[in-house]
Amino acid sequence: MASSGLPSAGLPSAGLPSAGLPSSGLPSSGLPSSDLPSSDLASLCSLINTKISTVARTLQLRRIAEEPVLKSVFSKIGKDLIILHGLLIKLEMEVYHQEKLRDMLKDLQKSAEKDLLEAQHLCENIPQPLKRTQTGTAMPAVKNKEQRKAVNPKQAKKPTKETRVTKKVGLITAEEFRGIPEYMRGRITYEQINTTVDEINKAVERKxxxxxxxxxxxxxxxxxxxxxxxxxxxxxTKGVFFIVEADIKEFTELKMDKRFHIILSILRHCRRLREVHSSKLVHYIIY
Known part of the structure; x- marks a missing residue:
């Protein structure tokens, strides 16, 4: 049905008496007054014809949907829409998993960056004892059988003094330093502890x-x-490496003050040293 089939819905285009209609529109028809110019009756007719045309088009589409030829087409379209709906749900789930994976990767990136900064800090602040190669007294090489036979028997009987590799106090790591209780650590810094360890090792080595x-x-x-x-x-102290305060005074420039004894307590806490008391001395034994 076309709108041209209803030229004016039975209303003349002009010359109608007012018939009690207000000039501002048709309130009784439910049409807003803003859509109807009060001075143009032709606009009123056009508006009514447009609404009738819309209703007619809707009825026409409903009749088309009931035709047997098009039912299969609409059914297929409905099935395709159901499939598309399922695909959209799967896509939403995949997006959710990808967002979750993205958040996990961000956390992993932050952790890796933190570890990288700590590693760079450790590389830039390597304690001095670790920078230099730690050397110990090497054992004499074992001679082969022919060389041992060629040795003078008198020289072979001479006792050789066994050499011992000097045992040193291990440096405190950054993780161990963070684990030291604050009441014990006070204002002692990480560098001060390892500097003291370095001096103690010098005393042990010289002794x-x-x-x-x-x-x-x-x-x-x-x-x-x-x-x-x-x-x-x-x-x-038999068979172990130890020092006493006299050794530290003799071979280092450390002061036997309160800070030094706090550092000794920290080294005992971190199992670098242990104390053995005798009647006159305190022996600091290296683990």
């Missing part, structure tokens, strides 16, 4: 060097130190 030196090659001062070292040994 062991004197103990391994032949007595005949010692001067009077070194011999006095050697005898003092031997007198300070006890049953509790």
């Amino acid at each position: 062991c060097k004197i103990l391994q030196q032949p007595l005949k090659s010692m001067n009077a001062a070194t011999r006095n130190l050697y005898h003092r070292f031997k007198e300070e040994e006890t049953k509790g």
